[in-house]
Amino acid sequence: MPPISRGVGPFSRILRRGPNRADIIAFLLLAGIAILIIRGAEGVAEPLSQLRIAPVTLDPWNLPGYALRTTLRMFAALGASLVFTLVIATLAARSRRAEQIIVPALDILQSVPILGFLTFTVTFFMGMFPGQQLGVECAAVFAIFTSQAWNMAFSFYQSLRSVPSDLEEVSRGFGLSPLRRFLRLELPFATPALVWNAMMSMSGGWFFVVASEAITVGNTTVTLPGIGSWLAIAIDHRDFVSVGWAVAAMGVVILLYDQLVFRPVVAWADRFRFEQTASTERPRSWAYDLFRRTHLLPILFAPVTGFGRLLMMLDRGRPVRPAATRNPKVRRIGDIVWTVLIAVALLYSTWTIIGYVMHSLRWEDAATVFALACVTMLRVLVLIVLASIVWVPIGVWIGLRPKWAERLQPVAQFLAAFPANVLFPFAVIAIVHWKLDPNVWLSPLMVLGTQWYILFNVIAGASAIPTDLREAAGMFGVRGWQWWRQVALPGIFPFYVTGALTASGGSWNASIVAEAVSWGDQKLEASGLGAFIAKATAAGDYPRVALGIAVMSLFVIAFNRLLWRPMYSFAERRLRLA
Numbered sequence: 228m229p230p231i232s233r234g235v236g237p238f239s240r241i242l243r244r245g246p247n248r249a250d251i252i253a254f255l256l257l258a259g260i261a262i263l264i265i266r267g268a269e270g271v272a273e274p275l276s277q278l279r280i281a282p283v284t285l286d287p288w289n290l291p292g293y294a295l296r297t298t299l300r301m302f303a304a305l306g307a308s309l310v311f312t313l314v315i316a317t318l319a320a321r322s323r324r325a326e327q328i329i330v331p332a333l334d335i336l337q338s339v340p341i342l343g344f345l346t347f348t349v350t351f352f353m354g355m356f357p358g359q360q361l362g363v364e365c366a367a368v369f370a371i372f373t374s375q376a377w378n379m380a381f382s383f384y385q386s387l388r389s390v391p392s393d394l395e396e397v398s399r400g401f402g403l404s405p406l407r408r409f410l411r412l413e414l415p416f417a418t419p420a421l422v423w424n425a426m427m428s429m430s431g432g433w434f435f436v437v438a439s440e441a442i443t444v445g446n447t448t449v450t451l452p453g454i455g456s457w458l459a460i461a462i463d464h465r466d467f468v469s470v471g472w473a474v475a476a477m478g479v480v481i482l483l484y485d486q487l488v489f490r491p492v493v494a495w496a497d498r499f500r501f502e503q504t505a506s507t508e509r510p511r512s513w514a515y516d517l518f519r520r521t522h523l524l525p526i527l528f529a530p531v532t533g534f535g536r537l538l539m540m541l542d543r544g545r546p547v548r549p550a551a552t553r554n555p556k557v558r559r560i561g562d563i564v565w566t567v568l569i570a571v572a573l574l575y576s577t578w579t580i581i582g583y584v585m586h587s588l589r590w591e592d593a594a595t596v597f598a599l600a601c602v603t604m605l606r607v608l609v610l611i612v613l614a615s616i617v618w619v620p621i622g623v624w625i626g627l628r629p630k631w632a633e634r635l636q637p638v639a640q641f642l643a644a645f646p647a648n649v650l651f652p653f654a655v656i657a658i659v660h661w662k663l664d665p666n667v668w669l670s671p672l673m674v675l676g677t678q679w680y681i682l683f684n685v686i687a688g689a690s691a692i693p694t695d696l697r698e699a700a701g702m703f704g705v706r707g708w709q710w711w712r713q714v715a716l717p718g719i720f721p722f723y724v725t726g727a728l729t730a731s732g733g734s735w736n737a738s739i740v741a742e743a744v745s746w747g748d749q750k751l752e753a754s755g756l757g758a759f760i761a762k763a764t765a766a767g768d769y770p771r772v773a774l775g776i777a778v779m780s781l782f783v784i785a786f787n788r789l790l791w792r793p794m795y796s797f798a799e800r801r802l803r804l805a
Contacts, residue, residue, distance in 0.1 A: 249520035297453035304371035312379040320387035337377035337732035370439035375428035382424035386417030415499040423687035434676040491515035587770040603755040614678040626689025669753040672741035677733035684726030688719030
């Protein structure tokens with residue numbers, strides 16, 4: 228056998244040079260993470276009865292294990308959201324017919340409360356894994372998924388629709404196939420914004436951790452070990468010390484996954500920024516620099532890179548198809564038939580919902596719910612405007628300064644991840660003490676967990692403004708309002724629309740818990756659709772729950788179609804003309 232002395236690739240490099248210091252440190256980090264994942268996943272396969280034998284307690288020694296279980300659920304949901312985004316958002320951006328179904332469906336899904344998903348998903352997953360914790364774990368992961376996926380899908384869809392026209396012309400000139408165009412152009416172009424929205428989705432998932440880890444099925448309540456269930460018990464017992472322990476644990480967890488996951492990914496994604504001159508400032512990450520110096524990671528990721536090369540090889544021989552030359556009349560007839568089929572399906576669904584609701588309710592109830600929805604819509608509009616006035620300038624300032632972005636990134640993630648329901652008791656105490664109007668002072672609670680969508684998207688948009696454009700503006704002395712009007716606002720506008728759209732949808736969802744809050748036996752309620760759905764859910768009045776969710780979905784769709792979609796189209800035209 229000939230000696231193995233002149234190999235090619237990472238394996239031979241390891242054999243020739245041996246592991247370096249970076250390899251040892253990276254190996255210890257990855258091994259520690261793998262051990263934590265295995266330890267956290269051990270309880271998933273246990274019987275469901277084990278949760279009754281060892282219930283969640285407010286013992287601080289158990290909190291690290293609870294934090295580990297919650298973190299694993301959130302990353303599992305984030306992985307599912309990423310797969311969902313790459314498939315569904317790409318399909319919506321590529322196919323106009325698929326877009327007619329997917330985009331309205333996303334509008335509806337982001338407005339459906341998490342309790343609306345749990346009512347049918349818990350039974351489904353528990354039926355798949357009877358008597359096992361895995362079924363409840365899957366239901367909890369799916370609940371967190373519903374708080375992460377829609378934001379990422381909207382962001383990726385917006386990025387794919389906003390690819391500059393000159394880049395598309397280059398891809399057509401080189402005859403790139405759909406797969407190569409996606410891997411070489413669209414995915415890299417959309418990666419920076421997707422990374423920032425993934426961070427926001429991860430942080431936004433903390434808002435729903437309490438509801439996802441304390442699941443009620445009929446008369447049975449299943450409490451999964453985690454920070455969310457810890458918080459729920461602490462709030463029920465009015466234990467401020469335990470609430471403080473939970474918030475501290477959240478801060479540690481967010482700092483760790485920011486340093487080990489998101490900050491390296493942000494530094495890596497910076498290479499995909501669309502610009503013609505090199506940036507003078509780049510995001511930095513000690514973990515990213517460490518992993519780049521290793522010889523170990525190329526071996527670990529060899530299956531992934533090998534799979535990508537295999538796809539390229541299989542796609543290389545495919546002929547490039549010319550642009551579609553189908554008869555315009557045939558295409559128009561197909562579009563009309565497709566639109567008619569969608570309209571028929573929507574009418575049938577609407578008629579079914581109306582029949583179910585009106586079987587138990589009257590038209591006067593529908594008029595009342597419509598009026599309450601108008602009140603909630605007014606709150607959402609005012610809150611989005613105020614949040615935009617505050618966070619757009621701050622987001623632009625942070626996005627244009629990578630060093631400050633590095634320092635403020637974990638702070639922003641912590642603030643975005645801070646569960647707003649922890650502040651509800653303080654809001655109740657303050658409103659009762661000073662005899663304030665709940666209709667006014669409960670409103671800010673709706674936007675506490677959703678305003679960060681605007682900040683994160685604006686940061687992503689500001690960091691994506693090409694360096695050459697900023698340098699040209701400086702050379703020509705563009706300052707003040709002229710700079711905002713000609714450089715900053717056009718640059719961040721598509722990203723802002725995505726953030727504001729998601730924030731508005733999230734505010735509608737958050738109204739269910741923000742318009743009706745309690746602390747012990749003290750209960751406050753603001754007039755609105757959210758309070759209506761909350762009361763109907765607590766009373767088990769499912770016709771009113773269905774009516775409230777249907778009206779909320781109708782308002783969200785109309786809101787998006789009349790306001791955000793035209794703004795999307797305007798943003799696409801501006802980018803393609805740039």
